[in-house]
Amino acid sequence: MATTKTIRVNGKALGVTVDDAAMPLLYVLRNDAGLHGPRFGCGLGQCGACTVHVNGQPVRSCTRPLSAIGPDDEIVTLEGLGTRDHPHALQTAFIAEQAVQCGYCINGMIMQAAALLKKNPRPSVPEIKAALENNLCRCGTHLRIIRAIRRASGV
Amino acid sequence: MEMTRSAPDRREFIRQLGGLVVGFTLANAARHSPAAAAEAGDYGPPTDQVDSWIAISEDGHATLYSGCCELGTGSSTGLLQVMAEELDMPFARVRLVLPDTDHTPDQFVSSGSRTISAHSRPIRIAAAEARAVLIDLAAQKLGVPAERLMTGDGAVTLRDSKQRSVTYAELVGGRHFEAKITGRAKPKRPDEYKIVGQSLPRWDVPEKVFASFTYMQDIKVDGMLHARVIRPPAHGASVVAIDESSVAHVPGLVKVVRVQDLVGVVCRREEQAIAAAQALRVQWTSWAGLPDQKNLHATIRNLPEFRQGYPKDAPGGLLVHRGDVESGLSESAKTISATYMTPYHHHGSIGPSCAIADVRDDGVTVWCGTQTPYGTREAVAKFLGLANQKVRLIYAEASGCYGQNGADDVIVDAVVLSRAVGRPVRVQWSRADENGWEAYKAARISECRGGLDSNGKIAAWDARTFGFSGYSRPEYHEPKHGGEPGSLVTAQLAGWTKPGLEEGFSGAAGNFDPVYQDLPNKRVVFTYLGPASHRQGPLRIRVGSMRGVGSPDNIFVAECFMDELAAAAGEDPIAFRLEHSPRPRGLAVLKAAAETAKWQSRASGTAPGSGDIAYGRGVAMLGSDTDTNVAGIYEVAVNRRSGVVRVQRVTIAQDCGLVVNPGAVRNQIEGGVIQSISRALKEEVKFDRSRVTSLDWSSYPIITFSEIPDEIDIVLLDRPDLPPMRVGEPASESVWPGVANAVFDAIGVRIRQLPLTPERVLAALSGKA
Numbered sequence A: 001m002a003t004t005k006t007i008r009v010n011g012k013a014l015g016v017t018v019d020d021a022a023m024p025l026l027y028v029l030r031n032d033a034g035l036h037g038p039r040f041g042c043g044l045g046q047c048g049a050c051t052v053h054v055n056g057q058p059v060r061s062c063t064r065p066l067s068a069i070g071p072d073d074e075i076v077t078l079e080g081l082g083t084r085d086h087p088h089a090l091q092t093a094f095i096a097e098q099a100v101q102c103g104y105c106i107n108g109m110i111m112q113a114a115a116l117l118k119k120n121p122r123p124s125v126p127e128i129k130a131a132l133e134n135n136l137c138r139c140g141t142h143l144r145i146i147r148a149i150r151r152a153s154g155v
Numbered sequence B: 001m002e003m004t005r006s007a008p009d010r011r012e013f014i015r016q017l018g019g020l021v022v023g024f025t026l027a028n029a030a031r032h033s034p035a036a037a038a039e040a041g042d043y044g045p046p047t048d049q050v051d052s053w054i055a056i057s058e059d060g061h062a063t064l065y066s067g068c069c070e071l072g073t074g075s076s077t078g079l080l081q082v083m084a085e086e087l088d089m090p091f092a093r094v095r096l097v098l099p100d101t102d103h104t105p106d107q108f109v110s111s112g113s114r115t116i117s118a119h120s121r122p123i124r125i126a127a128a129e130a131r132a133v134l135i136d137l138a139a140q141k142l143g144v145p146a147e148r149l150m151t152g153d154g155a156v157t158l159r160d161s162k163q164r165s166v167t168y169a170e171l172v173g174g175r176h177f178e179a180k181i182t183g184r185a186k187p188k189r190p191d192e193y194k195i196v197g198q199s200l201p202r203w204d205v206p207e208k209v210f211a212s213f214t215y216m217q218d219i220k221v222d223g224m225l226h227a228r229v230i231r232p233p234a235h236g237a238s239v240v241a242i243d244e245s246s247v248a249h250v251p252g253l254v255k256v257v258r259v260q261d262l263v264g265v266v267c268r269r270e271e272q273a274i275a276a277a278q279a280l281r282v283q284w285t286s287w288a289g290l291p292d293q294k295n296l297h298a299t300i301r302n303l304p305e306f307r308q309g310y311p312k313d314a315p316g317g318l319l320v321h322r323g324d325v326e327s328g329l330s331e332s333a334k335t336i337s338a339t340y341m342t343p344y345h346h347h348g349s350i351g352p353s354c355a356i357a358d359v360r361d362d363g364v365t366v367w368c369g370t371q372t373p374y375g376t377r378e379a380v381a382k383f384l385g386l387a388n389q390k391v392r393l394i395y396a397e398a399s400g401c402y403g404q405n406g407a408d409d410v411i412v413d414a415v416v417l418s419r420a421v422g423r424p425v426r427v428q429w430s431r432a433d434e435n436g437w438e439a440y441k442a443a444r445i446s447e448c449r450g451g452l453d454s455n456g457k458i459a460a461w462d463a464r465t466f467g468f469s470g471y472s473r474p475e476y477h478e479p480k481h482g483g484e485p486g487s488l489v490t491a492q493l494a495g496w497t498k499p500g501l502e503e504g505f506s507g508a509a510g511n512f513d514p515v516y517q518d519l520p521n522k523r524v525v526f527t528y529l530g531p532a533s534h535r536q537g538p539l540r541i542r543v544g545s546m547r548g549v550g551s552p553d554n555i556f557v558a559e560c561f562m563d564e565l566a567a568a569a570g571e572d573p574i575a576f577r578l579e580h581s582p583r584p585r586g587l588a589v590l591k592a593a594a595e596t597a598k599w600q601s602r603a604s605g606t607a608p609g610s611g612d613i614a615y616g617r618g619v620a621m622l623g624s625d626t627d628t629n630v631a632g633i634y635e636v637a638v639n640r641r642s643g644v645v646r647v648q649r650v651t652i653a654q655d656c657g658l659v660v661n662p663g664a665v666r667n668q669i670e671g672g673v674i675q676s677i678s679r680a681l682k683e684e685v686k687f688d689r690s691r692v693t694s695l696d697w698s699s700y701p702i703i704t705f706s707e708i709p710d711e712i713d714i715v716l717l718d719r720p721d722l723p724p725m726r727v728g729e730p731a732s733e734s735v736w737p738g739v740a741n742a743v744f745d746a747i748g749v750r751i752r753q754l755p756l757t758p759e760r761v762l763a764a765l766s767g768k769a
């Protein structure tokens, strides 16, 4: 039976009507909120393409059921991380390093890295690699992604 | 994303564009330069069709209506650079319209790393022509002869008095005029280039980083429903019965659709479609016709040769035959033989395939991430029994594909489901759909024999490979063949029986001939085994193109065997290659790579050290006079206890002719190398007797951050005197042999089967001990 629920996405309230509280957050963000940042890659929590922040923590939205999101939880997507006018340092750095090929994984890379930089503003290369170990990129953009994160951290 | 259903009328569309429009065709380009036509080959628009164009609008922007797909490689930025250069226009004022069969020309297939190498030339000529027209307009306006005018920064200026200038926008005004290629405009000389040759940032990167980019997977159409497909649990299984009551409880269910063995569920919302696809109970026939994976290569080796489809000039798959191989071998001072094996690979697109179809009585619109817009449109039209003009295909960039993933197949799913419900339907394949039903890189087995004379030089080379097609798209390698649905496994599931087009042989045989000149007594044979799909063919695992289309397998064999001969001769592998005289451009990249990597000259397999970690270096090269030349040097560390191979450092020297955008070229080289290291060390499609079983990332692991090399050093040998050549594939093709040769150097044992997994390395080490 359809129920309505309000969640907070990128600082705004979003009302959603759902039939199934177990539905993954990913589809709310993509289809109800119309966001392009979180991407569907596997739906299995294995690739990281769907990563968003929930209360500052990186979360795989493809396996996070909507039922686990409370009214006070702050969800931030790539759109909410920064904009062309107010870019996040990582967004500026990914452009400067051209750390994109097809770009399908890049949402996850930036969101995962943003959470890392919050905890650890100047991570070493091994720390960056450890933080991104479960984010997959098929285009082989890894070295550039590391360079972009280093640049964003001011090293 | 607006939708027009009106019959496509490109003439009318051009008129609506306003401004100055330069139509160009390859026919005109050819008149200007036969060499350009020969070079572009099949890749230009049809010669009788004037419908490629560059439009300069009254606000001073230039738009390229491109028939080329952008696949996330940056090639469209390169095309725009070429256009901006010849127009003398700031890069910020050029725009791109991606393929849409209502608006853009047929440029056949965007593959084989050819967007820049094949398509940039006609664009260059057309843009030069547009600039000449603008100069003529300015000459009239300013009342001076054209010779006294020059262009720059989107304006025409009087040479001797810089104050008198008129912008392109002013020249175009509110008028509309069309220009054709006359052949009188001269493109710039490479030494005049200001934009071409610069590492300009790619236009798409900011959109992707700020999430404003619209991938295929993001497109929404009014009234669109969501669907998922349910595939057979075995490649040859058929539907016995569908129990629709199993999904009666799913909210939002619109319809369960079955056309022969193509089964899908259509729902209002996406998560409903996922739930319905999971819940739907389908009874299938059983089928277990695949070989035991352990015997895969023996099975392939014993398949009968497929006789159709060979090019006339290579009957029986014989690519090269020089001298007398048998007597060369028997007279050799030393002979060796080797058998090499490579597995099937997944393309592994991070985003599974997706398409939207809107099938209505008055016409069909398809949104998709194909690489062959016109061929696929024709395939869809044939599938539906419609005229081509009734189908409009709109291209949208999807996740990187690296070849033929499910991008075309998913269109048939969408078309079938939309036809059944009379609404636009979006089909998103699951990860398992993609891994289970895409067109894999084919497995290969190859046998080599070689002989050395008493001076340690190659006296005989005999190589034979047994393989499948490298190309099974809905469009054959020549536009005139058009599109055929039979190439698509989804059409096969839906009961389409007419076979698809199959390039087979030539797509995969490519460069099996080694790059060294004048090897005496040489025989190179490609034994083609025929088309293969899950639903038909001699071995029911579907194959198609993947980055390099057979070349990585060919070069793996040729360059590993070259290394084996060098080791048998007790020679340094680079010195040995140099002795067998690669062509001049090959020589240059080999020397550049060796110098940059500080190559340690010695025979391979004699690396010093006996600790837990064994270090080695390996080399591989490829190329031809008319193509990109690459030499790659790979430095590896092999853990003798765990068997884990890590590639630590890579050096690539590449000559790909004129470099349009060095930054984008480096990005492609880095990416191709990392992806190919992943394939060399880790990847292998798994299957049981019924179906492919590597359906997710845990059963098909790819390289992760902890496994990538520390460094990829790239030397680009810029050759502005040569036309631009392929970029996306060649460097990656040096990886498999380069890494395998380095592992041999490290541990002194040769491993001839990919992937170089810890198990294989440990087995090799223990075999030695």
Ligand code: FES
Pocket (backbone or CB within 6 Å): A039, A040, A041, A042, A043, A044, A045, A046, A047, A048, A049, A050, A051, A060, A061, A062, A063
């Ligand atoms: S889509 Fe969520 S982890 Fe892959």
Ligand code: FES
Pocket (backbone or CB within 6 Å): A100, A101, A102, A103, A104, A105, A106, A136, A137, A138, A139, A140, A141, B072, B350, B400
């Ligand atoms: S850039 Fe394509 S998957 Fe990472």
